[in-house]
Amino acid sequence: MDSVISIKGLRKTYDAGTEALKGVDLDIRRGEIFGLLGENGAGKTTLIGIVCGLIRATAGTVTVDGHDNVTAYRAARARIGLVPQELAVDMFGHVRHTVEFSRGLFGKGRDPARIEEVLRSLSLWDKRDAKIGDLSGGMKRRVLIAKALAHDPDILFLDEPTAGVDVSLRRDMWALIGKLRDEGKTIILTTHYIEEAEEMADRIGVITRGELILVDEKRAMMEKLGQTRLSVGLKAPLAALPPALDGLPLTLSDDGLTIVHQAGGEGESAEVAEILKRMIAADIDIATVDSSRSSLEDIFVDLVGGKRS
Numbered sequence: 001m002d003s004v005i006s007i008k009g010l011r012k013t014y015d016a017g018t019e020a021l022k023g024v025d026l027d028i029r030r031g032e033i034f035g036l037l038g039e040n041g042a043g044k045t046t047l048i049g050i051v052c053g054l055i056r057a058t059a060g061t062v063t064v065d066g067h068d069n070v071t072a073y074r075a076a077r078a079r080i081g082l083v084p085q086e087l088a089v090d091m092f093g094h095v096r097h098t099v100e101f102s103r104g105l106f107g108k109g110r111d112p113a114r115i116e117e118v119l120r121s122l123s124l125w126d127k128r129d130a131k132i133g134d135l136s137g138g139m140k141r142r143v144l145i146a147k148a149l150a151h152d153p154d155i156l157f158l159d160e161p162t163a164g165v166d167v168s169l170r171r172d173m174w175a176l177i178g179k180l181r182d183e184g185k186t187i188i189l190t191t192h193y194i195e196e197a198e199e200m201a202d203r204i205g206v207i208t209r210g211e212l213i214l215v216d217e218k219r220a221m222m223e224k225l226g227q228t229r230l231s232v233g234l235k236a237p238l239a240a241l242p243p244a245l246d247g248l249p250l251t252l253s254d255d256g257l258t259i260v261h262q263a264g265g266e267g268e269s270a271e272v273a274e275i276l277k278r279m280i281a282a283d284i285d286i287a288t289v290d291s292s293r294s295s296l297e298d299i300f301v302d303l304v305g306g307k308r309s
Contacts, residue, residue, distance in 0.1 A: 003027040004155060004186050005051065010060035012046050012210075020046040022210040024060070028155075033177070033187045035201030035218070037194060039304060043210040044190045045085075048157050052082050065154065078106050081148030085160040087140050089147070091133030095124055098132060099146045106151035118146050122176065138169040145176075155186045162193060174200055208304045230261040230272050232279065233288035244282035248275055259284075 005028035012021040021043050028034050038044045049055035051062050053069050053076065062069040064076035089098060100115055119125045122142045127135060132143055141161065148156060158177065162170040170193070177200060181187055191197055197204060198218070205215045214221070237256030251260050261275055272291065279286060 002030050004030040004065050005188075006061075006063040007047075007051065008061050010047070010050060010062065011058045012043075012050060012055065013058045020210050021050075021057075024207075024210075024212045026205060026212060026215065028186060028188060029203070030154075030186055031181070031184055032202040033181050033189060033200050035197030035204045036188060036190045036207060037197055037204060038190075038207040042207045044207060045159065046210075047207070048082070048159055048188070048190065052080055052157060053077050078151065079154050081151070081153035081156045083141075083144045083148045083156065083158045083161055087137075087144065089132055089140070089143060091131070093132055094128075095119070095130055095132060095135075095143055095146075096128040098143065099150045102147040103150035108151050114152070115150065118149050121179075122146050138173075141173070149180075154184070155188070156180060158187060158189045160191055161189065162191070162196065170196070206304070228262070228272065229292050230275065231288075231290045232259045232261075232276075232286055233257060233290075234259065235285035235287045238284075242282050242284070244278055245275075248278070250275065 005026075007024055007026040007028075010021050010024040010026075011019075013019045024043075024047060036044055036047070046055060050057045051064070051069065053073055062076075065079045067076040067079070069076040093101075096115060096119065099118065100110070103111070103115070116125065119128055122145060124139065124142055124146060127139060132140060135143065145156075145158075145161070161177070162173050174196065177187060177189070189197065189201060201218050203215065204218050204221055206213050234257050238252060238259075239256060241250060241252050241259070245259075249261060252258070253260065259279070261272065276289070
């Protein structure tokens with residue numbers, strides 16, 4: 001899969017001396033949903049701002065669909081739709097006029113059919129003549145997406161797209177984003193809801209203190225960095241692990257009533273099955289079995305925590 005955005009050696013130091021980005025290299029693949037995770041102040045918004053031409057980089061290059069975003073700014077920017085975190089929109093404006101105006105900003109001619117298509121896809125057609133200030137928070141966020149899509153970009157940046165949105169509407173937004181990807185859009189998503197990235201993203205990047213510390217396929221990341229924890233409760237306490245369990249990565253609780261196995265990487269499911277099989281063969285009286293696997297949030301916390309220490 002070819003890259004639609006190529007970022008090389010990107011650095012940004014603000015006038016006060018704050019180093020927001022420290023040599024970021026990243027390629028975004030055409031047609032993927034890329035989840036960018038990072039704590040507040042990690043550099044996510046600065047990175048998006050530079051790619052979208054809103055912030056000037058201190059060093060490095062950004063290429064958008066083959067166009068340098070400095071020397072060929074208009075061509076690069078025309079390929080990008082940006083949905084900012086803030087509701088930066090005229091609350092007294094009407095929905096349809098606001099979206100039409102956004103299309104005109106990119107030099108696109110009037111196209112009522114296209115505007116209707118965008119508004120209908122976002123369930124905004126019935127609100128086309130409403131004042132934006134009269135809409136619910138979720139509908140206002142949909143207007144931001146409509147504005148970003150009005151000029152038919154191939155790339156969509158979503159900066160905290162479901163911030164402040166209730167759980168039900170968040171699920172609707174996830175379905176909409178998935179539909180946009182199915183239509184061929186490339187989507188870059190930043191979010192504080194790590195569940196959101198886990199649900200939607202094809203690949204994940206983790207940024208902290210201006211450094212991109214990891215980029216990987218979501219499934220591969222969870223496979224390599226995730227942990228499986230098996231906790232087996234016993235009906236009667238053991239003084240020590242029996243010889244039948246020798247060689248297995250197990251620990252016995254101080255009260256002798258719980259055997260714990262914790263491991264990561266490939267093959268752990270088979271290892272868990274082998275542990276339970278050997279316990280049963282050793283006539284260990286099992287009361288409970290509890291198995292859990294790391295979420296993306298667990299992995300993120302471990303990565304960022306380790307980087308800070």
